[in-house]
Amino acid sequence: MEIIRFSNIRPEPWRNGGGVTREIARHPREASQDGSWDWRVSIAEVGKAGDFSAFPGMERVISVIDGELLVLTVDGAEHAMEKYRPFRFSGDAASSSKLPTGDIRDLNVIARRGAYKGYLSILELSKKRAHPVFEGQLAILLEGKASVTEGAGEDAGTGSGDPVELGRYDTVVGSDASSPELLGRGFVAIVSLDPADPADA
CATH class of the missing domain: 2.60.120.10 (Jelly Rolls)
Structure with a gap:
């Protein structure tokens, strides 16, 4: 992670x-x-x-x-x-x-x-429902308190590791193999960077 x-x-x-x-x-x-x-x-x-x-x-x-x-x-x-x-x-x-x-x-x-298409959305975090961060995404804590854990996946089994606390503007890099999961209170920016469709070039 x-x-x-x-x-x-x-x-x-x-x-x-x-x-x-x-x-x-x-x-x-x-x-x-x-x-x-x-x-x-x-x-x-x-x-x-x-x-x-x-x-x-x-x-x-x-x-x-x-x-x-x-x-x-x-x-x-x-x-x-x-x-x-x-x-x-x-x-x-x-x-x-x-x-x-x-x-x-x-x-x-x-x-x-x-080459790429960038997307930006800003979401409110939940203490009860984890928000996964996938490959090609960055999650940036904008305000509040949040922690991240390594999620379940092919490489991570059922999820592992202790929660890691995030500071303001810290960024979690996404992964599909063991998607990190965010929990907390506050707001997070989700940046997605997708390879562009050649037809749109």
Whole structure:
């Protein structure tokens, strides 16, 4: 079972000085940070209004995860983005932000068009019913308290191991062989990265 601890991720400042980004995961892992990857998941701290970086050939999904409101302008059209409401847009588009209620954090899913399709949903956790995390998924604890155990599967038998506590923004990497299972109270982001259908390219 793989857990990516947010506290271990080094912040990278933006070129325009408007914030910092912490990269949670990318594929392939050995790809450099210059956009040669096929997908990337990250959390950004936005401290002032300004332009977003362009990602030509990519598709983006973002959601405010801390703070109240981000006003995102994409190709001249304004979109008021409230907390926990994902928004999809083209990485080719000219985009910029306003922060009418102050600093925010946002979760970013960026995928190469024609190679992968990224999805982002935000769910409320339960203490009674475990939420599995499958292959191709990442589960990021946004708020509250949660623990994860290795689920049942071909390699795990009937499930094994003690529960592991998660901190805020810690990420559980999914698996089909022994899908990790989350229990707790709070909200979790489920990021799914599916190979694109060639017919949609």
